[in-house]
Amino acid sequence: MRSRNGKSFVAGTLIGTLGGLIGLGGAEFRLPVLVGVFKLSTLEAVILNKAVSLVVVAAALVFRANAIPFDRLTDHLDVALNLLAGSLVGAWWAAGHALTMPRAWLNRIIMVLLAGLSLVMLSESLIGLHDGGGAIVDAGPLRLVAGLAAGLGIGVVAALLGVAGGELLIPAIVLLYGLDIKLAGSLSLVVSLPTMIVGFARYTRSDAVHILRREQSLFRWMVAGSILGAALGGLLLGVVPTDMLMTLLGVILLVSAIKIFRHAH
Template identity: 45%
Template sequence: MDKNDSSALERSRLLQLSFLYSVPIGVLGGLIGLGGAEFRLPVLAGVLGYSVRQAVPLNLAVSLVTIAASLAIRGSTLSFSSVIPLLPAVLSLICGAVITAFFGAAMAGKLSNEQLERIILVLLVLIGVALIVEGFLPQQIPALLPSSLAWRIGAGILFGLAIGLVSSLLGVAGGEIIIPTLVFAFGADIKTAGTASLLVSLPTVLVGVVKYASRGAFANRAALRNTVAPMGVGSVIGAVIGGMLVGVVPASVLKVTLGVILNISAFRVFHKAKSHNS
């Protein structure tokens, strides 16, 4: 087999794996109301063979595709009127998130691979623990923040700063943080929080993608064709299927299970990578 045939086979394998892994991840994300990007990252780094520095912006690009598709789907089936009372919180979250999404992408470029892997491992474990805890919490509780507009705007900006940083360092939409924040801090119901989360995520992820692009992260067009495109399509298909299956398995059970799986996969991929670098 000559080099061209081998290269074509490798491209075909990458394209197929990208699609096949993204569909079940999208289904699980759809079932619990998240995009699944936190589960895509270990696949990109551990299965598809990308370095962590390549995997994060690619994950962010797939997240952008899935957010845009999710917003289009929600816009055709749901009204955004329920989000209007949450607009001060949503806008303040966006303000904070886009700032750190910009600087987070720049910071990631200055970190060594080992430092980036260590940070990603910690963040994925924290998200896994948060999913487990959230599985045992009620779907809606009274807002923990005072109803004062000043309080909500100030807290929204602070939460947004954390959300944007996590988004840019992991390449995720941040729904795993945004939704609990809206539910528990601002008293939103889970469905409204899901819609509002997409509105916060879109500009946050877009800023991260633009910043990574300016640093040359998407110069490899083959990665966009063979990984981002099939993963984006597979994630959207999976999310639609997951949305149709909501209620088949209790979301709380899924969150606990997926939190455990995320912790295991994060340790397997990023702790191993850190050990190899040592």
């Protein structure tokens, strides 16, 4: 048991540090670890991942308050509400379907989604997707519809993977609304928190939710490691070139997604 607790703390710390270095929670990398290393079933891993992500995102929002004050976030509440209107629906729908979906299909869909996220990371590192340069959609009905559609898709991904969705939310906020990337990072957390709560509430209808009671130690140690790692990642920001790190992590995520979820038990 001590060995397993230590392993979960180290895994949480490493993933949290890498996530902190690139401005993410790291849940995308946590999911393959929960399935491949700790041998949880796919649905159990998604639920545990979502529970850990909830705590980490809430902590990250507090940690970022010094850099991005809450009053600055309220100035852009319309952006968060636009995306939330779609993401809450997407999260509720996707979580409900995940409960009834055959496990083989869930594994395939998760593998494809993780592979897609890895390609997004590689694109960001190669072509500078985060650089922005102004909104690509002018304010008005078209942007509103685009925000709803983006939120819907991100909510689906967040619910199926148990992630916060920052990897998709941040570029969506930068590109659709033309906001600064640091502000986009905090706004993504504002959108992620209620989206994950809705998805998690839906998952409580599944017997797999008992994983939280059965794996209390794994949950606690991984949360502790993830929060510590996020703080360390923030302190080390700028030490490692972000583009190089994003490329490396994108490749790792792609390989682990295909290797683990193709043969998931």
